């Protein structure tokens with residue numbers, strides 16, 4: 507395959523929870539040595555780019571902040587494009603609040619007039635926070651959701667997250683959210699723009715058959731599925747999703763680049 511640019515997912519591709527996928531750091535190094543470019547892309551909205559970089563570095567990956575593109579960053583760009591100093595009511599982590607403020611957005615946790623309600627991953631989401639968000643939406647605030655995920659797994663089991671809360675607020679307010687992150691085509695396009703990638707030479711490497719594989723193909727990119735994460739070949743067949751390549755893990759990526 508004539509590929510030069512890669513969008514590479516994090517969880518399930520470079521690591522699982524706190525453990526690096528064997529050979530993944532070496533694979534990234536090999537891509538660089540072959541003159542390829544990559545962006546590490548994730549729908550994560552609970553951590554900052556710096557925290558992700560630190561996590562990767564501590565696992566032996568040589569990556570820099572500029573190599574990482576998160577849905578949180580895409581959300582900030584999206585809102586700033588609409589209104590540069592927008593006031594936002596946030597259901598999300600403190601880390602996300604800081605990132606939004608650093609970018610010049612005005613963030614509140616109180617019930618007061620806002621331009622946007624932003625719902626992202628927050629494991630301290632409460633009835634009261636949801637209640638406030640609903641009332642602000644009904645008063646006309648724009649609705650932005652980060653990461654439309656049903657649940658996420660970690661060492662202690664599966665956990666409810668942003669997708670469920672976004673759906674609840676869509677139902678109660680009757681207002682659809684603008685969802686930021688994979689598989690939204692704008693997310694892939696923003697990440698490609700960041701490394702000046704040519705679409706026909708770009709592949710998404712991911713473990714999520716919907717957000718990564720189907721999403722990338724619908725955006726006109728090649729999609730490389732890795733079996734090191736949440737989904738299996740059976741899931742692909744069951745959902746009639748056909749990646750352009752299937753690898754055991756990202757370790758095998760350099761070998762398929764002619």
Ligand SMILES: [Mg+2]
Pocket residue numbers: 515516517518519712713714735
């Ligand atoms: Mg993943």
